[in-house]
Amino acid sequence: MATPAHLVPLPEQLRRLGVPDDVLALVAAEHDTWRALHDRLIGLIAALLDLACRDRPVAEVVDELIGAAAVPLDRLVGAAVDPAEVAALLRAHGSLGSVTTDAATGTVEFRHACGSGQRYWRGAPDAATVADGEVPGVPGGRPRYCARCVRAIAAHGGDAWTVAPPPDAVEPCVWRVRTDLGPPGR
Numbered sequence: 098m099a100t101p102a103h104l105v106p107l108p109e110q111l112r113r114l115g116v117p118d119d120v121l122a123l124v125a126a127e128h129d130t131w132r133a134l135h136d137r138l139i140g141l142i143a144a145l146l147d148l149a150c151r152d153r154p155v156a157e158v159v160d161e162l163i164g165a166a167a168v169p170l171d172r173l174v175g176a177a178v179d180p181a182e183v184a185a186l187l188r189a190h191g192s193l194g195s196v197t198t199d200a201a202t203g204t205v206e207f208r209h210a211c212g213s214g215q216r217y218w219r220g221a222p223d224a225a226t227v228a229d230g231e232v233p234g235v236p237g238g239r240p241r242y243c244a245r246c247v248r249a250i251a252a253h254g255g256d257a258w259t260v261a262p263p264p265d266a267v268e269p270c271v272w273r274v275r276t277d278l279g280p281p282g283r
Contacts, residue, residue: 101181102180102181102183102184102196102198102205102207103184103188103196104184104187104188104192104193104194104195104196104207104209105188106128106188106191106193107124107128107188108121108124108125108128111124132191135190135191135212135213136216136217136220139213139214139216139217139242140217140221142242142245143214143217143221143224143240143241143242146158146159146162146241146242146245147225147241149162150225150241154231155227155231155232155241155244156231156232156233156244156248159232159241159244159245159248160248162245163245163248163249163252166249170249170250170252170253171253173186174186174253178253178254178257178258178274178275179274180196180198180205180274180276183205183207183258183272183274184196184207187207187209187212187272190211190212190213191212191213191216192207192209192210192211192212192213192270193209193210193212194207194208194209194210194269195207195208195209202277203275203276203277204273204274204275204276204277205273205274205276206271206272206273206274207271207272207273207274208269208270208271209269209270209272210269210270211246211263211270213242213246214240214242214243214245214246215243215263215266215270217240217242218240218242218243218266219266219267222266224240224241224242225240225241226238226239226240226241227239227240227241227243227244232244232247232248233248234247234248234251235247235248235262236262236264238264239262239263243262246260246262247260247262250272254274256275257274257275258272258273258274258275259272259273260272260273261273
């Protein structure tokens with residue numbers, strides 16, 4: 098792993114580099130604008146997912162969305178699962194948390210307050226959720242948006258990248274990337 102994985106947001110990275118306050122203020126303002134646009138997009142996706150699930154099983158809708166994605170996940174993080182690229186994806190979605198590397202097990206663990214689905218869940222605690230067994234690999238009680246995320250990662254990462262969605266809107270989501278495996282077989 099050439100680049101260390103981290104979840105430090107860009108404004109904080111620049112502050113640590115000693116970037117002047119006026120530049121930091123501009124970056125922070127743009128970051129806040131992006132955050133608002135991202136939150137709106139997540140809300141729209143969640144609402145559209147709810148509409149699509151009115152007459153169809155959630156698992157079927159989620160699988161169709163994953164298959165029809167205009168930008169496949171491997172274009173965002175590469176075909177081989179790389180912890181640094183996974184960290185960049187999390188940062189791009191506003192996730193905050195910790196990164197722990199365990200060389201003995203060949204695992205990088207991201208414990209984060211998800212900046213997408215979980216952030217939506219925190220803001221909409223009554224969001225529609227999946228039932229136990231309704232979406233393979235997704236525990237019941239998680240928002241449908243989380244099901245879309247978990248299923249997309251499982252389809253892309255196989256055993257190299259796994260997700261343990263949080264039990265509630267407060268506990269961290271846990272992503273694990275195994276660095277001792279080669280690219281997942283596809």
